[in-house]
Amino acid sequence: MRMFVPVPQQYHATFIQVALLREHMEAFNPNTPKLSWGHLIFDDFSAAATQPVRHILLVRDPYDWVLARARFFVSENFDGDMEVLKRGLVNTNDLLNLMILGIHQKAPSLEDIFRHNACGWLGTSTYLVRYEEILANLKRLDSTEAEAFFMRLFAACGLNPVPADWRARVLVGSDRKQSSTARENLAGGQADLPNELPEIQKRLVDYTAPGLRTLLGYGRP
Numbered sequence: 001m002r003m004f005v006p007v008p009q010q011y012h013a014t015f016i017q018v019a020l021l022r023e024h025m026e027a028f029n030p031n032t033p034k035l036s037w038g039h040l041i042f043d044d045f046s047a048a049a050t051q052p053v054r055h056i057l058l059v060r061d062p063y064d065w066v067l068a069r070a071r072f073f074v075s076e077n078f079d080g081d082m083e084v085l086k087r088g089l090v091n092t093n094d095l096l097n098l099m100i101l102g103i104h105q106k107a108p109s110l111e112d113i114f115r116h117n118a119c120g121w122l123g124t125s126t127y128l129v130r131y132e133e134i135l136a137n138l139k140r141l142d143s144t145e146a147e148a149f150f151m152r153l154f155a156a157c158g159l160n161p162v163p164a165d166w167r168a169r170v171l172v173g174s175d176r177k178q179s180s181t182a183r184e185n186l187a188g189g190q191a192d193l194p195n196e197l198p199e200i201q202k203r204l205v206d207y208t209a210p211g212l213r214t215l216l217g218y219g220r221p
Contacts, residue, residue, distance in 0.1 A: 001035060001056075003173035004159055004166075011036035018046055028053050042120025050126075054158050059118050060131040061218050062110060062205050063197045068183075069099045070193055073107075075186035081106055092192055096201045100208060111209040119215060127156035130217060138174055141167055 002010060011027040014020055016038030022045070027036040030052040040046050060068070073082045074095070085095060102109030122128065137146040150170065154162050163169065176182040197205070206213070213219045 001157060001173070003169035004154075004157075004163065005035040009034055014038075016040060018043065021046060021049060025049060039117060041116040043116075047124070054156065055121070055124075055126045056153075056156060057118065057121050057126045057128050058131060059114075059128065059216050062114060062209065062213055062216075063202055063218075064132075066096055066099045066110065066197055066201065066205065067193060067195075069110075070095050071183055071186055072181060073099070074188070076188040077180060077186050086188070092194070093198070093201070095193075096197070097204065100201065100204050109208065110205060111212070114209060114212055114216075119212070122215065127153075128217075129153060134174075138170070141170065 011024075011034040013027070014024055016024055016027060016036055018041045021040070024036075026032070027034050028049050033053075040050070072078050073080070074085050074088075076086075084090065085098070090098070098107075100110045102112065133149065137143075137149045140146050150166065151162065154160075154166070176184065179185060
């Protein structure tokens with residue numbers, strides 16, 4: 001979306017999170033619209049703060065989210081207190097279980113993060129976008145299906161009119177080389193993490209957060 005908004009209309013002061021929200025209410029001022037981004041948990045103040053704006057919620061399949069979180073936590077890009085993990089003192093399955101269950105006084109559980117950052121916003125005026133849908137439509141960008149998908153997203157963002165070169169902008173904006181958190185751009189890390197979450201860890205996700213994937217539009221009831 002940054003490819004569709006002039007730089008002066010982008011809010012660069014901070015990556016907005018709930019702890020910083022009160023200091024950065026200007027990002028949500030309807031009189032001076034800005035494109036902003038962050039991790040915004042659902043609570044009374046954030047719900048009130050986002051009332052006058054268009055709010056796009058990006059989610060990812062919890063199964064894949066576990067792997068992405070593990071890669072990030074053991075990389076040099078993450079500056080939290082994860083020295084035990086970064087040094088490889090736990091094996092892969094232990095690491096994945098920690099990503100699901102959380103780490104005492106260090107990192108919340110998968111269920112806690114999805115409950116506050118995603119599930120709480122469902123059923124509101126927030127527009128839900130699934131990460132996997134973006135990837136699928138990037139791969140078929142010239143198709144009518146992709147055009148319909150992105151037009152719905154642009155409409156939710158209030159983009160009108162849509163530039164004629166929207167496909168080119170989408171391609172530039174989705175370039176993984178520009179992402180500091182893309183898998184191949186993470187420094188260091190654990191090389192033996194699987195590409196797909198093992199079956200027992202999938203069952204652990206379903207045990208700790210029953211119904212989560214179905215609620216978000218993944219899998220079946």
